[in-house]
Amino acid sequence: MDVTSTDHSRRELLRLAALAGLALVVTSGRAEATADEVSAAIAKLYGDKKLESGKVKLDVPEIAENGLVVPITVEVESPMTDADYVKAVHIFADGNPLPNVVSYKFTPACGKAAASTRMRLAQTQNVICIAEMSNGNLHRTSAAIKVTIGGCGG
Template identity: 65%
Template sequence: MPSMLRDGSRRDVLAAGGLAALAALLAPRMALADEKAVEAEIKKLYGEKKLESGRIKLDVPQIAENGLVVPINVEIESTMTADDYVKAVHVFADGNPQPGIVSYRFTPECGKAAAATRMRLAQTQNIVCVAEMSDGKLYSTKSEVKVTIGGCGG
């Protein structure tokens, strides 16, 4: 796997330099999403509907040493019955080349609106999570992850 080797060597260079400044020099080569891009994505899905706070437990590390594999666990408070459940959850990042990370669709059969996966983060940024309930209500929350080594191979 030559690409892995190359990635590895870049990482060694970064480690040897040991400087965040070097990473900062490398990062801006990519066109990155920003807060506006995330807002635009949410608008595309839900228009101008109001986002309330609460009910979402977004579990991401405060500091991620390796941006290539960052665990993300979301859980939304809900009884998950046929007439009151979490329909969808969308996760965005405001500092990746593209804002989308993952969109989940739950059903009452899940019993619990929780899911875990792993994501790539290019740099330190905010993770934004929006949950849509079966009654149409929207909730959102965000959390910052500090990334030591970015996860978007150059």
């Protein structure tokens, strides 16, 4: 058995697989969700239900010097009781490949409807947050974040 030829063909296979993966990444481009796609994603979740303002606080930087790690904190005003609580919070962005960035589920046992994360933003874009209350009401807020150095290779 020739170990050298087996190692060589294994390395060649790995090299070809890596090149194929790279080609897929390069040819797929950087598709970005549009404002219409964000609206469609929201409509898919909630149809034409009225989105009210208020109750939702979205804490994001006005300018993100590095789009790789943009901190986002959302907090929803709610007593978080069995009769009145936040069921879910959804965060959308109109410049990311997928419009729905993250979703959080809450119960009265959480005590507080708040969450923090970091997201990658490739470019300046709008971040939209929707809170779904236990009574079916929806609350919306948004913020524009200016990105000076892209987080997705920009």
